[in-house]
Amino acid sequence: MGYKVAVVGATGNVGREMLAILAERGFPVSEVIPLASRRSVGQEVSFGDKVLKVKALEHYDFSDxxxxxxxxxxxVSKEWSPKIGAQGCVVIDNSSAFRYDSDVPLIVPEVNADAVAGFAKRNIIANPNCSTAQLVVALKPLHDRYGIKRVVVSTYQSVSGAGKEGMDELDRQTKALYSMKDPETKKFPARIAFNLIPHIDVFMEDGYTKEEWKMTVETKKILDPKIKLTATCVRVPVFIAHSEAVNIECEQPITADEAREVLRQAPGVLVIDKHENGGYATPLDAAGEDATYVSRIRExxxxxxxxxxxxxSDNLRKGAALNAVQIAEVLINRKLIQPRAKAAA
Incomplete structure (x- = not known):
């Protein structure tokens, strides 16, 4: 028997990716319902070889x-996730609304799948920030073997992390510059085309941005509260896939060769690391793929x-949609939930 699955925000970048991944992975669904705001009602989205019409979130009954x-x-999540959870439906939330709630598990299945059992307290499971998700997938096997004490990470985050508006702005500005016109800046605090912006999310009192704070707090919650982490998050003119330069300090001696072998055996990691031109992964290589690619491993x-x-890693997939679907698969594979309704005819 299949599961009835609703996708809220089905017309957005991540929502559409969720629908695609559910179909790609053969997720055991009896019915898929795309939901969004009233202004999106009637829009069509793809699910495998089917075309589904979007329904209004506010009129949908989650009881089955x-x-x-x-x-x-x-x-939207703060308003609706508790209501949906109260109807017995498990919410896997991609926003930051509940990531830091002690009663809500924050899950990356390759890293802390066992923590998913705590979902029953509120019927809500949180997806981490996209930049955190790929980082902890790479850190987990190294931490298990060598004990990571400190992490210094600089991110190079694609515009898709800011949604469709971010992608559209890079596209418009690039076209304007090639046409010798002045590019208009709306979404980002500075021009993004042919530029870098060392600023993602709002600034906090200590000078860090909220994006940098998220990486610190989420890594501690998912992996180990004793790990010290400092981040610098940068927006770059890339459409899809986030990149990260990572330095770690461990409790145990570590060599590049040993680390390379540990990472090769790790779930969700693909090592591409040759000391030659092109012997490393780029955002273009990761776009559309599920793995977190690790390269340039050195002492x-x-x-x-x-x-x-x-x-x-592809931030729309592992950083968001894929991770959410993987969490749902953990719930099913561990028999933590059962279908509540008969399969749709």
């Missing part, structure tokens, strides 16, 4: 729905037991 994949932003002689590496 098993799983809700929520990707409509923090404001960092500036600290004791130090290692440096480069990792790249």
């Amino acid at each position: 729905t098993d799983i809700c994949l929520m990707s409509a932003g923090g404001t 960092d002689a500036t600290v004791e037991n130090g290692l440096a590496f480069w990792c790249v």
Whole structure:
């Protein structure tokens, strides 16, 4: 028997990716319901070889729905996720609304799948920030083997992390510059075409941005509260896939060769690391793929037991939609939920 799955925010970048991944992975659905705001009602979205019409979130009854994949932003999630959970439907939320709630598990299945059992407290499971998700997939096997004490990470985050508006702005500005016109800036605080912006989300009192704070707090919650982490998050003119330059300091001695072998055996990681032109992963390589790619693995002689590496992942997939679907698969595979309704005819 299949599961009835609702996708909230089905017309957005991540919502559409969720629908695509559910179909790609043969998720056991009896019915898929795309939901969005009233202004999107009647729009068509694809699910495998089917075309589905979007319904209004505010008029939908979740009482016989098993799983809700929520990707409509923090404001919508704060209002609706508790209501949906109270109807017995498990919400897997892609926003930051509940990530820091002690009663809500924050899950990356390759890293802390066992923590998913805590979902029953509120019927809500949180998806981490896109930049955190790929980072902890790469850190987990190294932490298990060598004990990571400190992480320094610089991110190079694609415009799709800012949604369709971010992608559209890069496209418009690039076309304007090639046409010798002045590019208009709306979504980002500075021009993004042929530029870098060392600023993602709002600034906090200590000078860090909220995006950098998220990476610190989420890594501690998912992986280990004792890990110290500092991040610098940068928006770059790339459409899809986030990249990260990572330096770690470990408790145990670590070599590049050993780390390379540990990472090759790790779930969700694909090592591409040759000391030659093109012997590393780029955002273009990761776009549309499920893995977190790790390259440029080398020892960092500036600290004791130090290692440096480069990792790249599709932020719309592993950073959002894929991770959410993987969480749903964990719930099913571990028999933590059962279908509540008969399969649709």
